[in-house]
Amino acid sequence: MSKEKQSPIEGIKIKSHGLRGTLKESIELDNHTGNVRSDDEALVKFHGMYVQDDRDRREERANKKLDRLYSFMIRLRIPGGIIDADKWLKIHEVSEEYGTGVLKITTRQTIQLHGVLKHELRPTLKAFDQAKLDSIAACGDVNRNVIVSSHPLVSPIHAEIHAYADKLSKHLLPKTKAYYEIFVDGDKIYERETEKDDLYEDRYLPRKFKIAVAIPPTNDVDVFANDLGLIAIVENEELKGFNIAVGGGLSSTFGNPNTYSRLATEIGFVDSEEKVLKVAYEVLTIQRDFGNRGDRKLARLKYTVDKLSVDGFKEELEKRIGFKLEQPKPYTFTERSDIFEWQEVSKDVWYYTLFVENGVVKPNQKEFLYELAKLKLSNFIFTANQNLLLGEIATDDKVKVEELMEKFSIHKDLSELRKNSMACVALPTCPLALAEAQRYLPELVTKIEPLLLKHQLIEEDIVIRMTGCPNGCGRSYVAEIGFVGTSSGHYNLMLGGDRYGTRLNKIYKEKVNEIEILNELDKIFEVYTKERNLNETFGDFTNRKLFSYN
Structure with a gap:
C-alpha cells in the first residue's frame, strides 16, 4: 500500500462525509461569490461538475476589482452514449434555460453544458433527474463514463457488447447518495450506514479512472489510452470474452520528466461477464490500495502498473480475482474513424x-x-x-x-482531415489550457486543406487532433498529426502516431506557431507523396522517415 505523504485532496475526501463536505452551505449560503468553498471545489467534481471561469474576461474584471466570472460545467453520465429522443429534448430544453446554450459532445461519449451559474445547479440537475439523467461520477477520482464502440455496423452482436458499458458503470458507481441529497432532493438525509462502500471506502481513488470497450476491427474509443481497456473477441458472431489491457493514459506535465504518456498493456483474456466485472472491480481496488496519493501528477493507474511492473500487477490482480487470466486472443484493428x-x-x-x-x-x-x-x-x-x-x-x-x-x-x-479532427475545450473555460484548441483547430484545418490539395492528399484519411495543454483530453498523443499547446499561439507538433491508435506519436518540432506548422506540414506532405510505400499511411510514413533512428 502506498506510503507517500498524502496530497491535500486526500484529506478533503476522507473528511467529506460521503462527498458532502460543505456543498449545501456553499450553494445555499455563500451568495457573495459564484464559486463554492475551496474544499468543495474538489468534491463537486465527483458529482459531475467543474468550477470554471471565463478567462477571456479575467483581466477586465480584475481591473474593476470584481470576482472572477465563475460558472460550472456539468457533464452527464451516459454509459455507451445512447439516449432516446425524449432525453435529447430534455437536454435541449435544459441547455436553453441554463448555461450558455451550447451543447458540447465529449470524447467520452457524453455531453456537457458550460456556463451554469451556482444558483442554477439544483434546478438544472433536478430537470435532468426528471428525465432519468444524472452527472454522478462523470468527473472526480472514481470510474468515469464508460465508453464503447458506437456504430452497430461494426458487429452483428454490437448490442450485446455495448450493454457492458452500462453494466460496468453501475458495478463501479460510488455508493454515497450525496448527489441526490445536495442537488436533487434538497433536505432529504440518508443514513450513512446504507452507504458503506467496499470499493471506494472513504478514500476513493488516487485519481480519475477511465474504461473503454473496443469492438475490433474498430478502435474508435482509443482503447489503449484508457486505464482499463476491454477488447471484445468475437468468433462466428459469438462473443467469446474480452482481452484485458491496463495502464493507459495520455496526460503529462511540461518540465516533469517523471510524467509520460502510456498505452495500456494487454495482460490476459477472460471469457465471461462475471469474470469481466470481477476483473474491473479488482483493478480499481489495486489502484485504490497502491496508487500514488502523494503526487496527483503521478497518480494514474499507468504509474501504478509501472511501479509494480506489468507482471507484478498481473500477479496481484490474479490473487484478488481468484483465477488465472488466459493468454490474450488475436484480433486486428483496421479503422478508427466514425462511419459517416x-x-x-x-x-x-x-x-x-x-x-x-x-x-x-x-x-x-x-x-x-x-x-x-x-x-x-x-x-x-x-x-x-x-x-x-x-x-x-x-x-x-x-x-x-x-x-x-x-x-x-x-x-x-x-x-477527410476535418472529419478526423478532434480538440479539447481549452480556452476560455479550462483553467489548465495554455493555448487554444476547439476554437482554433477548425481554422487551422482550413489552412491545411489547400496543402493537401496541392499534394493530392485531400482524400487521405489522416487523423489530426489538438489539445490546449499536455493533459491530452483531445487524445492528441495518439493522432497522426497532434498539436499540444505550450503557450498562446504555440504548439508542439507531434508526428508518427499510427492510424488506428496503437502507437504514440513523438515530438517533431517544439513550440511552433501557425506559419511554422504550415511550412513543416507542406514539406512533409511533399516527401510523403514521393517516398511513401504502397498503402503506407501518413502516420506510419512519418514514424519510419522521421523517427527511424529510434
Whole structure:
C-alpha cells in the first residue's frame, strides 16, 4: 500500500462525509461569490461538475476589482452514449434555460453544458433527474463514463457488447447518495450506514479512472489510452470474452520528466461477464490500495502498473480475482474513424453520423436535432470521436430526416482531415489550457486543406487532433498529426502516431506557431507523396522517415 505523504485532496475526501463536505452551505449560503468553498471545489467534481471561469474576461474584471466570472460545467453520465429522443429534448430544453446554450459532445461519449451559474445547479440537475439523467461520477477520482464502440455496423452482436458499458458503470458507481441529497432532493438525509462502500471506502481513488470497450476491427474509443481497456473477441458472431489491457493514459506535465504518456498493456483474456466485472472491480481496488496519493501528477493507474511492473500487477490482480487470466486472443484493428453517411445496419434500419466539429453543436445543428427529436424517429448516440450518430431510423423515415437536414443546412461535403479532427475545450473555460484548441483547430484545418490539395492528399484519411495543454483530453498523443499547446499561439507538433491508435506519436518540432506548422506540414506532405510505400499511411510514413533512428 502506498506510503507517500498524502496530497491535500486526500484529506478533503476522507473528511467529506460521503462527498458532502460543505456543498449545501456553499450553494445555499455563500451568495457573495459564484464559486463554492475551496474544499468543495474538489468534491463537486465527483458529482459531475467543474468550477470554471471565463478567462477571456479575467483581466477586465480584475481591473474593476470584481470576482472572477465563475460558472460550472456539468457533464452527464451516459454509459455507451445512447439516449432516446425524449432525453435529447430534455437536454435541449435544459441547455436553453441554463448555461450558455451550447451543447458540447465529449470524447467520452457524453455531453456537457458550460456556463451554469451556482444558483442554477439544483434546478438544472433536478430537470435532468426528471428525465432519468444524472452527472454522478462523470468527473472526480472514481470510474468515469464508460465508453464503447458506437456504430452497430461494426458487429452483428454490437448490442450485446455495448450493454457492458452500462453494466460496468453501475458495478463501479460510488455508493454515497450525496448527489441526490445536495442537488436533487434538497433536505432529504440518508443514513450513512446504507452507504458503506467496499470499493471506494472513504478514500476513493488516487485519481480519475477511465474504461473503454473496443469492438475490433474498430478502435474508435482509443482503447489503449484508457486505464482499463476491454477488447471484445468475437468468433462466428459469438462473443467469446474480452482481452484485458491496463495502464493507459495520455496526460503529462511540461518540465516533469517523471510524467509520460502510456498505452495500456494487454495482460490476459477472460471469457465471461462475471469474470469481466470481477476483473474491473479488482483493478480499481489495486489502484485504490497502491496508487500514488502523494503526487496527483503521478497518480494514474499507468504509474501504478509501472511501479509494480506489468507482471507484478498481473500477479496481484490474479490473487484478488481468484483465477488465472488466459493468454490474450488475436484480433486486428483496421479503422478508427466514425462511419459517416447513411448505413443500413439491418433490414429497414438505418443509421446516420452527423459530423459535429470538435463536439460543439452548432446552432443550426441544434435546431435540426430538436426538430428531429420531436418527431421521435431516431435515438441519439454520442461517439468517442465527438460526433452524433442518429440511429434506428426506418427506411420510410429517411426522407423526413433528409428534408430536415436540407432545411437546417446540415453540410455533408467535408474533407477527410476535418472529419478526423478532434480538440479539447481549452480556452476560455479550462483553467489548465495554455493555448487554444476547439476554437482554433477548425481554422487551422482550413489552412491545411489547400496543402493537401496541392499534394493530392485531400482524400487521405489522416487523423489530426489538438489539445490546449499536455493533459491530452483531445487524445492528441495518439493522432497522426497532434498539436499540444505550450503557450498562446504555440504548439508542439507531434508526428508518427499510427492510424488506428496503437502507437504514440513523438515530438517533431517544439513550440511552433501557425506559419511554422504550415511550412513543416507542406514539406512533409511533399516527401510523403514521393517516398511513401504502397498503402503506407501518413502516420506510419512519418514514424519510419522521421523517427527511424529510434
